[in-house]
Amino acid sequence: MAAALATGAVDVIARRACDATLADLTGADGYLFGTPETFGSLSGLLKDFFERTFYPAQGLLQGRPFALFVCAGNDGRGAVAAIQRIARGYGWREVQPALVLPSDAVESRLQECEELGTTMALGLAMGLF
Numbered sequence: 001m002a003a004a005l006a007t008g009a010v011d012v013i014a015r016r017a018c019d020a021t022l023a024d025l026t027g028a029d030g031y032l033f034g035t036p037e038t039f040g041s042l043s044g045l046l047k048d049f050f051e052r053t054f055y056p057a058q059g060l061l062q063g064r065p066f067a068l069f070v071c072a073g074n075d076g077r078g079a080v081a082a083i084q085r086i087a088r089g090y091g092w093r094e095v096q097p098a099l100v101l102p103s104d105a106v107e108s109r110l111q112e113c114e115e116l117g118t119t120m121a122l123g124l125a126m127g128l129f
């Protein structure tokens, strides 16, 4: 899903959650966060990224736009809700509906990932987000 999103967008820096740092957050105009849903929530590695950056980011990233993409065996709502709650703590704005794909349908719906990447890139370039 992340690769398809990057195809659709421009000026993308893709990072695995375990490699991402505060500098990646401060250096980006907007964010696309992706995760599988596990145990009704976001992945441990993405949660770790938020735990590592949350306090250092306070006051630096207010109002930045983000969108979510989730792969799930069921409905993905737990992962989406958990990240939305975390994102409120950073002061971010969700600018597109979360894209949740069932894990057995990802291959056939990669176009939707590309479209989300394109929408994010265009929205940023045009100053809409």
Ligand SMILES: Cc1cc2nc3c(=O)[nH]c(=O)nc-3n(C[C@H](O)[C@H](O)[C@H](O)COP(=O)(O)O)c2cc1C
Binding pocket: 036, 037, 038, 039, 040, 041, 071, 072, 073, 074, 075, 076, 103, 104
């Ligand atoms: C430990 C574990 C917990 C999971 N928990 C959930 C869950 O709570 N809700 C859900 O929709 N899918 C859950 N899944 C399924 C994952 O979302 C799914 O494996 C992931 O999206 C990747 O899809 P794939 O296994 O077909 O590659 C879980 C998977 C694992 C390995």
